[in-house]
Amino acid sequence: MFIINCPYCGERDQSEFSCGGEAHIVRPKQPTELSDGEWAEYLFMRKNIKGVQFERWNHAHGCRKWFNMVRDTSNDKIHAVYKMGEKPPVI
Amino acid sequence: MKNKYSIFSLIKNAFSQHENWKQAWGNPEPKKEYEAVIVGGGGHGLATAYYLAKKHNMKNIAVLEKGWIGGGNTGRNTTIIRSNYLWDASAGLYDHALKIWENLSQELNYNIMFSQRGVMNLAHNLQDVRDLKRRTHANRLNGIDAVWLDTKQVKEFCPIINISQDIRYPVLGGTLQRRAGTARHDAVAWGYARGADAMGVDIIQNCEVKGIKRNGDQVEGLETTKGYIKTKKIGVVAAGHSSVIANMAGLKLPLESKPLQALVSEPVKPIIDTVVMSNAVHAYVSQSDKGELVIGAGTDAYISYTQRGSHDVVEGTLKAILELYPIFSRMKMLRQWGGIVDICPDASPIISKTNIKGLYFNCGWGTGGFKATPGSGDLFAHTIANDEPHKLNAAFNLNRFVSGDLVDEHGAAAVAH
Numbered sequence: 244m245f246i247i248n249c250p251y252c253g254e255r256d257q258s259e260f261s262c263g264g265e266a267h268i269v270r271p272k273q274p275t276e277l278s279d280g281e282w283a284e285y286l287f288m289r290k291n292i293k294g295v296q297f298e299r300w301n302h303a304h305g306c307r308k309w310f311n312m313v314r315d316t317s318n319d320k321i322h323a324v325y326k327m328g329e330k331p332p333v334i
Numbered sequence: 335m336k337n338k339y340s341i342f343s344l345i346k347n348a349f350s351q352h353e354n355w356k357q358a359w360g361n362p363e364p365k366k367e368y369e370a371v372i373v374g375g376g377g378h379g380l381a382t383a384y385y386l387a388k389k390h391n392m393k394n395i396a397v398l399e400k401g402w403i404g405g406g407n408t409g410r411n412t413t414i415i416r417s418n419y420l421w422d423a424s425a426g427l428y429d430h431a432l433k434i435w436e437n438l439s440q441e442l443n444y445n446i447m448f449s450q451r452g453v454m455n456l457a458h459n460l461q462d463v464r465d466l467k468r469r470t471h472a473n474r475l476n477g478i479d480a481v482w483l484d485t486k487q488v489k490e491f492c493p494i495i496n497i498s499q500d501i502r503y504p505v506l507g508g509t510l511q512r513r514a515g516t517a518r519h520d521a522v523a524w525g526y527a528r529g530a531d532a533m534g535v536d537i538i539q540n541c542e543v544k545g546i547k548r549n550g551d552q553v554e555g556l557e558t559t560k561g562y563i564k565t566k567k568i569g570v571v572a573a574g575h576s577s578v579i580a581n582m583a584g585l586k587l588p589l590e591s592k593p594l595q596a597l598v599s600e601p602v603k604p605i606i607d608t609v610v611m612s613n614a615v616h617a618y619v620s621q622s623d624k625g626e627l628v629i630g631a632g633t634d635a636y637i638s639y640t641q642r643g644s645h646d647v648v649e650g651t652l653k654a655i656l657e658l659y660p661i662f663s664r665m666k667m668l669r670q671w672g673g674i675v676d677i678c679p680d681a682s683p684i685i686s687k688t689n690i691k692g693l694y695f696n697c698g699w700g701t702g703g704f705k706a707t708p709g710s711g712d713l714f715a716h717t718i719a720n721d722e723p724h725k726l727n728a729a730f731n732l733n734r735f736v737s738g739d740l741v742d743e744h745g746a747a748a749v750a751h
Contacts, residue, residue: 244644258646262636264590283736287588287679291577293639316591317639 245319250326251306263299265289266311267331293317295334339443358524359531364538364560368396370567370718371556373543373579375399376408377519378696378703379571380526380537381711382718387533389712390719395535397527398558400542404523407573410641410673411704412596412618412630414609416453416514418473418480423729423741424682425476430726431709432513438708444525446517447623451608453514454483454491456658458503458614466509473511483508492608494661501657503615516609516620522707546583546693553583553692569694569718574639574674576697583690587697588735589676592633594701595643595651597670601625605661615654626668629655633675633701643672675700682741685714686732687721694718695732 245257271277271285290296296316301309313322313334323332337343337356347355370386372379375397386392397403415435417428439446457463466482473480488508489497497505527537538560545557546568555564570579574591601624611618618630631651634644648670656663678684678698683706685696696714699706713727723731729741 244642244646256646257636257644264637279736279738283588284586287735288586289577289588289590290581290586291589291591291637291676292581293575293578293591296637298637316637319638319640319642 245321247300247312247321248324249302249305249308250310250324251308252302255302255305259302259304261301261303263301263309266297266299295322297331358528359537362536362538364396364398364536364541364558364563365394367564368536369394369565370569371395371563371565372397372569372571373556374406374571374573375403375523375527375537375539376406376571376573377404377522377526377707378408378573378699378710378714379569380404380523380530381707382569382571382696382714383535383537383711384526384530384533385712385715386719387530387535390715392719393534396563397530397535397537398541398543398556398563399537399539400559402539403527403537404520407673407675407703408519408523408707410596410671411519412620412628413516413519413704414453414514414611414618414620414630415448415517415705416511416609417478417705418453418455418469418509418511418514419743420469420472421741421743422476424743425473425478426726427683427709427713427730428706429476429478430712431706434708434712435517436513438517438522438525442525442529444521444528446521446525448515448517450513450515451620452491452510452512453609453611454488454508454510456488456508456610456612456614457506458612459506462614463506466507470509479511479513481510481512483510492606492610494606494659495610496658496660503612503654503657505658514609518623519704526711543579543582546579548583548690551690553690565692567692567694567718569696569714571696571714573697573699573703574676576676576695580695583688583693585688585690585693587684587695587732588679589698590637591639591674591676592636593638593640593643593672594633594675595631595648595670595672597629597631597648597667598622598626599629599662599665600668602627602665610658612654612658615658617651617654617658619655619659627662627665633677639674641672641674643670675703677701679735680740680742681744683710683730684732685710685717685727685730686723687717688732
């Protein structure tokens with residue numbers, strides 16, 4: 244449980260947000276040309292990092308906008324919050 | 335087994351004020367090389383080592399545990415055991431475990447306090463009723479005991495349940511598996527540790543794995559906080575930390591690790607003599623032998639390795655508990671804790687070889703691994719010893735995420751994930 248600084252609404256309780264998992268996984272441009280293995284890699288395989296992780300969040304009970312966040316999953320400390328399409332910060 | 339426990343050894347030791355009991359397992363330093371190394375000294379890991387030694391005659395093996403044995407999810411779950419899963423593959427897997435549970439105290443010569451007090455799963459809406467009835471039929475076709483109870487029968491089986499039809503999620507019935515129940519979770523880890531130790535397995539605590547050494551696509555050994563250990567076979571049973579170990583070998587797994595919480599109340603006189611689970615409101619409750627209510631909550635909806643969990647999740651669970659059991663309204667909660675569960679996209683486990691030779695994973699048990707402990711150990715030992723899965727865990731391979739042949743127990747299991 245922690246406070247998230249929504250880039251649109253400011254500081255709100257984490258329970259207002261839903262997590263969309265690992266960020267910056269690019270959807271393949273030609274899905275029909277992928278092998279089963281490549282498709283599984285895109286769809287299912289995750290780094291599931293213990294430590295600093297880049298992830299997507301949605302302010303589900305607020306502005307309902309998506310944004311990105313850099314969080315340390317070993318202690319839930321948030322290092323940065325940035326909007327979709329912005330360059331990820333160097334941590 | 336050295337130091338066999340019995341009424342006679344109890345009497346004998348009473349004469350020396352119980353001061354001469356031998357240690358149940360040793361505390362060895364790691365050897366330079368092992369035939370196989372199990373990473374993770376929880377119930378599943380210790381059971382794997384036990385069955386490798388017992389059924390596959392592999393005695394030169396070690397279990398590495400970064401903390402103390404049974405200190406992870408084995409000591410943090412709500413101890414529920416059942417096998418009423420929908421799909422054939424899951425039913426086979428979990429009922430295999432349940433059959434071992436039924437004789438495990440005798441086999442290990444260690445009282446794991448297995449109590450077949452029954453597990454009841456409640457239905458709160460028409461879809462629940464349809465799903466749960468379908469599941470009882472599927473269970474019975476697989477030889478697993480299951481009955482459907484209407485609202486009145488639910489009340490008869492567990493009289494403290496509120497069956498008023500005016501509550502937010504009224505009880506419309508439920509299923510009952512009478513062979514299901516609970517066991518003492520610590521005792522399971524300790525019993526397997528003692529059994530494995532007696533057959534020569536080295537149980538090495540406070541030993542964290544820091545790296546996996548490969549030669550091409552074959553594993554060669556492990557870097558640990560207690561030095562380098564050479565081995566050709568590594569079985570990883572690291573629950574929430576499976577991905578961390580996988581990353582050391584350059585492997586990605588289809589897992590997300592999340593905190594799952596449980597809590598216990600102050601101890602009270604016996605009030606609930608079964609286990610009641612509710613999928614729709616995500617609340618389950620039983621009572622320990624000490625008298626504490628043991629309550630399971632849901633997972634946090636984000637990846638975290640903090641072993642804490644959020645307050646709002648507990649709040650939601652307790653709201654549901656209070657509506658179903660108004661009698662608990664003035665009870666105080668004693669302790670709350672979290673464990674890190676590794677969840678697969680299809681909510682089924684992975685007991686599998688990998689594309690790296692000699693590296694095996696037993697993970698993805700998510701919120702419901704405790705019940706499978708003996709079966710999981712048995713099947714994982716078979717997989718490691720033969721380099722091939724047993725027919726009961728063949729469906730739970732890593733390749734199913736490529737082939738698409740998933741074992742989708744998400745909604746079908748008796749509890750939401």
